[in-house]
Amino acid sequence: MKILLIGKNGQVGWELQRSLSTLGDVVAVDYFDKELCGDLTNLEGIAQTVRTVRPDVVVNAAAHTAVDKA
Numbered sequence: 457m458k459i460l461l462i463g464k465n466g467q468v469g470w471e472l473q474r475s476l477s478t479l480g481d482v483v484a485v486d487y488f489d490k491e492l493c494g495d496l497t498n499l500e501g502i503a504q505t506v507r508t509v510r511p512d513v514v515v516n517a518a519a520h521t522a523v524d525k526a
Contacts, residue, residue, distance in 0.1 A: 458483065460511035462494050462502075463518030472517050483509045486518070494518070 457480030463469040464484035476482045485494030485505060492508060493501030496518050506514065 457481070457512045458509065460506065460509050460514045461485070462496065462514065462516045464494070466517060466519055466521070468519070469517035472515060476515065480512070483511065 459476050459480055459482045461469060461472055461476065461482055461484040463486060464473055465486045465488075469484070469486070473482055473484050483492070485492045487495045492505045494505065495501055496516075
């Protein structure tokens with residue numbers, strides 16, 4: 457199974473990379489990635505990432521840090 461994980465560098469994303477790796481091939485991206493887009497504000501970029509990776513499952517672990525200051 458191929459899993460696309462968006463938000464790889466947060467606390468949840470980091471743990472999900474480890475736990476999901478037992479289920480299949482994990483392709484993890486985040487906002488700063490250059491090769492594959494992990495920026496959820498860039499809808500076309502995310503769509504291209506999904507077309508490129510062709511995942512069976514997409515997991516969204518992206519979040520805003522310090523929400524009270526957002």
